[in-house]
Amino acid sequence: MTNPIKDVEKADVLLITGSNTTENHPVLSTYAKRGIAKGAKLIVVDPRKIPITKHATLWLRQTLGTDVAWINGMMRVIIEEGLYDESYVTSRTVGLEDLKKAVEPFTPEKVEEISGIPADQLVEAARLYASAKAASILYAMGITQHTCGTDNVKSLANLAMLCGNVGVEGGGVNPLRGQNNVQGACDMGGLPNVYSGYQAVNNADAKKRMEAAWGVTGLSDKPGLTVTQMLPAAHEGEFSALYIIGENPMVSDPDLRHAEKCLKALDFLVVQDIFLTETAKLADVVLPSLCFAEKDGTFSNTERKVQRVRKAVDGPGEARTDWDILCGVASRMGYPMAYENARQIFAEIGSVTPTYCGINYERIDSDGLFWPCTGTDHPGTPCLHMDKFSCGLGVFSAIGFKPPAEMPDDDYPLYLTTGRVLYQYHTGTMTMKSEGLNAQSPECFVEISQEDADRLGVAQGDLVSVASRRGKITVPAVVGDMTEPGTVFIPFHWAKQAVNLLTNSALDPIARIPELKVCAVRLEKAA
Amino acid sequence: MTRQDTLRINGREYAFQPGDTLLDAAKKNGLDIPSLCHLARATPTGVCGVCVVELAERPGELVRACMTPAESWMTVRTESPCVVAERKAVIKRFLDSGFHNCAVRGADSQDWTSFQMAVQASDGADDLCPAWGDCQLQELAYRYQVCGDHFPREGEYPRQSVNPFIFRDYARCIQCGRCVQACNEIQVNMAIDASMRDENSKVTPLTDFPLANEDCVFCGECIQACPVGALVEKGSRYTVRPWETTRVRTTCSYCGVGCQLWLHVKDNKVVKVTGVEEVGPNYGSLCVKGRFGFHFVSHPDRLTTPLIKEGDGFREASWDEALDLVAKRLGELKETKGPDKLGVLTSARVTNEENYIAQKFSRAVLKTNNVDHCARL
Numbered sequence: 001m002t003n004p005i006k007d008v009e010k011a012d013v014l015l016i017t018g019s020n021t022t023e024n025h026p027v028l029s030t031y032a033k034r035g036i037a038k039g040a041k042l043i044v045v046d047p048r049k050i051p052i053t054k055h056a057t058l059w060l061r062q063t064l065g066t067d068v069a070w071i072n073g074m075m076r077v078i079i080e081e082g083l084y085d086e087s088y089v090t091s092r093t094v095g096l097e098d099l100k101k102a103v104e105p106f107t108p109e110k111v112e113e114i115s116g117i118p119a120d121q122l123v124e125a126a127r128l129y130a131s132a133k134a135a136s137i138l139y140a141m142g143i144t145q146h147t148c149g150t151d152n153v154k155s156l157a158n159l160a161m162l163c164g165n166v167g168v169e170g171g172g173v174n175p176l177r178g179q180n181n182v183q184g185a186c187d188m189g190g191l192p193n194v195y196s197g198y199q200a201v202n203n204a205d206a207k208k209r210m211e212a213a214w215g216v217t218g219l220s221d222k223p224g225l226t227v228t229q230m231l232p233a234a235h236e237g238e239f240s241a242l243y244i245i246g247e248n249p250m251v252s253d254p255d256l257r258h259a260e261k262c263l264k265a266l267d268f269l270v271v272q273d274i275f276l277t278e279t280a281k282l283a284d285v286v287l288p289s290l291c292f293a294e295k296d297g298t299f300s301n302t303e304r305k306v307q308r309v310r311k312a313v314d315g316p317g318e319a320r321t322d323w324d325i326l327c328g329v330a331s332r333m334g335y336p337m338a339y340e341n342a343r344q345i346f347a348e349i350g351s352v353t354p355t356y357c358g359i360n361y362e363r364i365d366s367d368g369l370f371w372p373c374t375g376t377d378h379p380g381t382p383c384l385h386m387d388k389f390s391c392g393l394g395v396f397s398a399i400g401f402k403p404p405a406e407m408p409d410d411d412y413p414l415y416l417t418t419g420r421v422l423y424q425y426h427t428g429t430m431t432m433k434s435e436g437l438n439a440q441s442p443e444c445f446v447e448i449s450q451e452d453a454d455r456l457g458v459a460q461g462d463l464v465s466v467a468s469r470r471g472k473i474t475v476p477a478v479v480g481d482m483t484e485p486g487t488v489f490i491p492f493h494w495a496k497q498a499v500n501l502l503t504n505s506a507l508d509p510i511a512r513i514p515e516l517k518v519c520a521v522r523l524e525k526a527a
Numbered sequence: 528m529t530r531q532d533t534l535r536i537n538g539r540e541y542a543f544q545p546g547d548t549l550l551d552a553a554k555k556n557g558l559d560i561p562s563l564c565h566l567a568r569a570t571p572t573g574v575c576g577v578c579v580v581e582l583a584e585r586p587g588e589l590v591r592a593c594m595t596p597a598e599s600w601m602t603v604r605t606e607s608p609c610v611v612a613e614r615k616a617v618i619k620r621f622l623d624s625g626f627h628n629c630a631v632r633g634a635d636s637q638d639w640t641s642f643q644m645a646v647q648a649s650d651g652a653d654d655l656c657p658a659w660g661d662c663q664l665q666e667l668a669y670r671y672q673v674c675g676d677h678f679p680r681e682g683e684y685p686r687q688s689v690n691p692f693i694f695r696d697y698a699r700c701i702q703c704g705r706c707v708q709a710c711n712e713i714q715v716n717m718a719i720d721a722s723m724r725d726e727n728s729k730v731t732p733l734t735d736f737p738l739a740n741e742d743c744v745f746c747g748e749c750i751q752a753c754p755v756g757a758l759v760e761k762g763s764r765y766t767v768r769p770w771e772t773t774r775v776r777t778t779c780s781y782c783g784v785g786c787q788l789w790l791h792v793k794d795n796k797v798v799k800v801t802g803v804e805e806v807g808p809n810y811g812s813l814c815v816k817g818r819f820g821f822h823f824v825s826h827p828d829r830l831t832t833p834l835i836k837e838g839d840g841f842r843e844a845s846w847d848e849a850l851d852l853v854a855k856r857l858g859e860l861k862e863t864k865g866p867d868k869l870g871v872l873t874s875a876r877v878t879n880e881e882n883y884i885a886q887k888f889s890r891a892v893l894k895t896n897n898v899d900h901c902a903r904l
Contacts, residue, residue, distance in 0.1 A: 005784065005808045026746060026814030028784045033715035055715075145903075177783030181882070182875035182902050188882035189890075190873040190900040196883055201896050214891045220866070224889075224896030228903060230870045240864045241857055245885060246874030252904040267864075268856045275828055285853050286841065288830035289877075291823070292780035293790055293797055297878025299778045301785025301808065309878055312775035312790040313797060313824065317831020318846065322874075322881040326888045328846070332854030335892045337884070345880040367806045368785075422744060425781050425816055433823035436691030436762070437816065440745070513903040 001303045003136065003172035004370065004382040009035040010170035013132035017045040017067070017156075018142020018517075021052050023422040025140075025176045028302075032138070041132075043125050045070060045117075046142065047417060048447075048489055049482050058125050061484060064415045065146055065404035065518040066115035070122060071155040072399070073111030075162055076103040077126035084130065085164030092388065093161050095396035102398035114401060130163050134170030141178060142419070145516040147405045149508040154397040161394045167385035177302040179426070180292075184300035187356070187371065188349070192224030197353035213352045216335070226512040228505070231262035241268040245322055246289070250278035251427035251495045254505040254514040255470045272325060275429050278495050288319040295321045297342040298364070300371070303382070306359050307368035404518040405506035408486070412468060412520035414452070415487040416502060424493040431493075444490065444497035445478045448523070451485040453477060456523055463526035466490065468519055471501030474526050488523065492516075532599040535583075537606070549592035549603060550578055560605050561614070561667055563621070563701065563754050565593045568810060569708040575701075576617045577667065581607045589613055615671050621664055622675025625684065626698035627755075629656055629665045656699060658756030661769035664701060665755075692745045692819050694764050700757035709752035713812060718743035745815040751802055762819070763799045767791070776803055779817045780876065784808055786817055796825045861893060870897030 008014070008031035021029040029052060036042050036055045044056040045067075053059045062070055078084050079100055089096055108119035129135050137160055143152045157166070157173050165171035177183050189196040199206035202221045211219050225233060231253070233239035242263070253259040263269060263282050271283035274291045292299075294315040300306045320328075323345060330337040339345050343361050350357045358373035358380075370380040384390065408415055423441035425431040432438060446464055448456075458464055464477045466488070475490065475497050483489050490499040504519040531542045536558055543552035548571065553560045564575035571593040578592040583602035587609060604610060621627070656662065668674070684697035710719040750758045772791040779786040787803035800818050804811035823829075833849030834841035844852075861869055871893070873885035882900070889898035 022744070025782050025784050026744070027786050027809045027812050027817075030714050030812055034712070037712075037715055177875075179783060179875035179901065180778070180780045180785065181877065181879065182783055182900070184879040185873055185875045185877075185882045185900040186902060188873075188879050189886035190875075190882045190898060191902075192896050192899050195890070196886065201890075210890070214887060216891045218894065219890055220894060220896050222867070222896060224867070224898060225870060226903065227872055227899040227901070230872075230897060230899070238868070239870065240860045240868040242870050242872065243853075243857070244872045245881075246876040247872050247901045249872075249901075249904070252901065267860060270853050270857075274823075274830060275826075276830060276834075280830075283834075284836045284856070285844075285849055286830065286834040287849060287853075288832060288834075291829075292777065292876075292878075293821075293824045295878065297880045299780075299785060300879060301778075302783035303785075303808065305785060305808070306879070307778045307785050307787065308776075310775050310777045312777060312792050313795050316825075316829040318833070319829070319831060320846070322877045323884040325850070326881075326884050328850045329854050329857070330888050330892045332850055333858050333892050337888070337892075339884075342878065342880040345883060349879065349883050423815060425820070430781075430823040431816060431820050433826040433828070434820045435822070436745075436819050439691045440815075511903065516904070 001172060001174040001176070002166060002384045003170070003174055004303045004305075005031055007170050007172065007383070008032050008136055008138065008174070011035055011040055011132070011134050011136035012170065013041045013043065013129055013135040015043045015045070015129055015135060015137045016052060017137070017139050018144070018152075019138050019140035019176055020046070020048070020050045020142075020419055021138060021176070023051065024178060024420050025302075026422065028176060041128055043128060045125075047483065047487055058121060058128065060117045060121050060125055062115040062117050064417055064487060065148070066401070067143060067146070067152045068148060068155050068399055068401045069106060069111050069114040070117055071152070071159055072103040072106040072401070073108060073115075073122050074126040074129065075099065075159055076106045077108065077123050078130045078162060079103065081127070083127065084162045088164030089162065092167075093394040093396060095398070098398040099158060099162070099396040102400065106401075129159070132163070132165075134168050135160075135163060135165045136170060136172055136174060137165070138174050138176060140176045142517055144175070144511070144513055146513075146518065147506050147508050147515045148402050149513045150510040151399045151402070155399050158396050158399070161396065166394065167383070167387070167389070169383065172383070175302070180301075181299040183302055183304060184298070184306075187300055187353075192226055195352070196349060197355045210352060213348075228507055228512045228514055231259055234265045235262040237265065240266065242266055243270045243272070244279060244283075245272045246274070248273075248277040248279045248427040248429060250282065251498055251500065252492065254500055254503040254516055256498055256501045257471055258505060272322060274319070277427070277429055287325050288317065289322045289325060290315040290319050294319070295342070298346060301368075303370065305368040305370050306356070306364055308361065308364055405515050406469075406504050406519045408520045412522045414521050414523060416466070416468065416499075416519050416521040417487065417489050417517050418492045418499050418503060419489065420493065421491045424491070426493065427495065428493040444473075444475045444494040444499070446475045446523070447478050447480065447482045447489040449481065449483055449485045449487070450479055452488070452523070453479040456525055458523070458525050465524050465526045466502060466521050467524075468502035468504075468521045470504070473497045473499065473501055488521065532597075534597055534599055535602040537604060543597040547597045549580060549590070549595045549597050549601070552597040553592065553603075553605065558605065560592045561670070562593055563663055563667070564703040564705060566705045566708050566713070566752055567804065569712040572704055572708070574704050575621075577614055579610055579613050580605050581610050611671065614667070615673050618664070618667050618671055618673040619675065621701045622668060622673060624701060626696075627656070627664060627668075627675055629659055629662065629668065656756040657694075657759045657764045658699070659768070662756055663754035688761060690743075690745065690761075692747065692761055692815070693750060694759050694761040696757055696759075699755050701755055703754060705752040705754060706749035706758055709748040713752075714746055714748045716742055716744055716746065719749065745819065746813060747815070747818040748812055751811055751813075760799055760819075763791075767793055767798045772798065779813070781814075781816045781820070786813055788813070788817065790821070797821045857893065866894040867897060869893045869895055870899070873898060873900045875901050
């Protein structure tokens with residue numbers, strides 16, 4: 001997030017898109033709901049009638065995968081009606097002329113044709129967003145998990161900059177991270193192209209610094225492969241060994257049948273986890289690790305706040321911390337790695353990571369700190385880009401509309417989208433151990449509109465087979481108004497009826513994120 | 528800097544900011560004015576009447592600290608005789624209003640110790656309130672030495688336990704309204720309605736019974752807000768007593784919001800979770816997963832020993848054997864196929880320290896930048 005969570009309550013207008021906020025970030029959604037109760041206006045753009053729509057001034061229901069169109073359309077209205085923040089655009093950004101040209105074709109009528117959003121609603125939403133002193137954009141995987149995910153995010157950034165909403169209290173472009181430490185995993189260099197603190201592996205200075213710090217030579221300056229590239233490479237015989245920590249791609253990856261083939265094609269697979277997950281079952285070696293309640297350390301949340309994790313209980317059996325296990329392997333491979341505790345590792349992180357160098361365990365004992373925090377007397381940075389963008393001027397990107405990789409056709413006539421439910425979490429390995437949560441949300445289902453249900457002769461609770469070009473699952477139907485005719489939704493938590501058997505593994509060309517939010521399916525009442 | 532004014536409380540000068548109530552001013556200066564209905568971040572209601580204080584400028588006249596704006600002319604007495612007398616009367620009224628057997632004997636009573644032993648011995652029966660030892664009314668009853676002398680008959684008030692998470696016992700409700708505010712003002716779920724408040728029905732959810740109406744999402748904010756034993760976690764009711772647990776502060780391991788948690792631990796087991804109220808991002812709020820989804824920690828299916836694939840299954844192995852095997856195989860493949868045929872998927876679930884070590888391991892030991900994690904999934 002560019003802004004801290006508390007800013008969500010200070011926005012005059014909130015634009016929530018591709019985020020089922022109340023179910024997936026429930027506590028953050030309370031900031032939005034409290035702001036609205038005090039008079040803020042909410043625009044929701046989402047294909048599903050998610051619970052937060054109850055609080056919306058405007059709810060725009062777009063066809064799956066048409067986000068660039070409606071965002072460009074809103075900007076076109078804002079530019080045409082002169083509603084944009086001219087002084088901000090002049091002083092802090094470049095590229096407005098390119099943007100103007102790019103959005104020109106996206107008239108409200110054209111946007112309606114592409115996205116199904118009525119032209120008058122689009123105009124109203126554009127005017128409302130532009131009218132705010134501070135408007136905050138909240139988004140999540142509904143924006144990013146597309147073959148045009150990068151374009152979608154850049155488009156939202158365009159919109160926010162156009163109205164002067166970046167670098168202001170209560171504003172911002174705010175991605176809501178879905179996992180507790182996805183921010184931290186990125187910050188720590190758990191990415192193929194950067195060391196900790198986003199220092200590029202192909203930057204000679206960064207490489208030299210890390211070599212000195214780690215006492216090694218010959219670090220690779222070639223950016224590595226993403227997870228979505230490593231697995232297909234294994235299938236092609238181009239990739240040999242994978243060491244997986246705390247992740248369950250056998251439920252969370254797109255096109256699971258293919259993912260399984262890829263994992264099975266590896267010469268060697270290590271899985272380090274707290275349970276024998278669907279993925280661990282495929283491993284050559286499984287290593288038991290400790291969970292969050294059994295170890296010390298830090299997590300970095302979605303607002304870039306680094307907070308302490310503390311050991312409360314001893315772990316089961318011989319389970320060890322993930323770092324200790326890795327040190328054991330490293331030492332056996334001829335690179336002695338040993339730390340006394342997590343605090344010592346954190347001190348090393350600070351010494352090689354400029355954005356974290358001012359943070360230490362003493363400073364975050366009672367409350368966390370927001371990075372960048374560049375010195376032990378630096379107060380941290382709750383809000384980014386305050387006086388200028390970290391790169392200088394904000395650059396507008398001219399972006400055109402590209403449809404999803406797979407569209408409904410005669411054979412597979414319906415859109416499928418996926419997501420989570422309130423009572424389960426990701427691949428369910430944790431939440432499905434609580435009876436209460438299972439009682440609230442016991443099994444997989446497909447949300448289907450009344451109209452589609454009638455056409456297929458499906459009643460509430462009937463078993464339905466849902467097939468795509470890649471697989472088929474059978475799940476009970478939940479008939480109602482959550483999705484519109486032509487679109488169905490299935491949550492991805494359940495390994496037994498894994499919707500990711502159906503999803504499409506087509507990737508965004510830049511972020512390499514799969515298009516989990518759109519594919520084409522066929523429904524039939526199960527025999 | 529915001530302009531600061533001062534007022535006198537109990538004979539000393541204290542600073543306050545314009546807009547502060549007397550309760551705010553006292554709190555900021557570390558002074559304790561008790562209250563049962565005041566809920567941080569919600570509009571003061573002044574319902575309970577416990578926070579009364581006396582202004583020296585108006586002797587004998589009591590004002591509610593939560594509703595009275597602080598002003599610099601004020602000289603506040605928080606424990607004057609008439610304040611204490613009023614608080615005692617209010618507390619007595621609450622004790623008599625329902626099933627509050629904790630204060631059945633005064634602390635100065637001869638048989639208090641044996642009574643306490645007896646109630647602890649008979650723990651597990653409904654005799655002893657599940658909030659015993661963690662109840663603000665009980666604390667006030669002892670602080671001000673107040674005993675109740677009325678107990679409702681069995682069955683006089685209903686109980687609710689139809690949902691898996693929350694147990695509601697109307698006999699212990701003091702109608703402070705905090706659960707209503709927690710639901711409506713803090714979580715903004717609107718699942719509890721105060722409109723039916725009267726002597727008999729007390730605070731009821733929108734559809735009366737059951738509590739699990741369609742707007743309730745079991746965040747448990749109402750439990751956290753309840754100052755007494757009217758709303759408690761069903762899972763730890765009667766099985767876990769506050770004095771048996773220690774608590775450790777940590778960060779939630781579900782979504783990316785990073786709520787601050789207290790893990791309540793008994794016999795090396797997490798038995799209850801509550802929100803840390805003093806700091807963000809959550810200021811005490813949690814969701815159903817964070818508050819009630821902790822059973823995985825001590826679940827019997829947890830992995831306890833390294834496993835090595837053998838045939839179609841696994842056999843248990845020692846750490847030395849498992850780590851030797853992993854190091855040997857990765858070393859061989861690095862040698863024969865090349866470092867870039869190897870990779871690590873680190874995790875958005877583990878700590879920063881562990882992610883840092885994972886990328887260091889990939890880059891410095893395996894000598895490849897093939898390290899990624901589940902950010903895209």
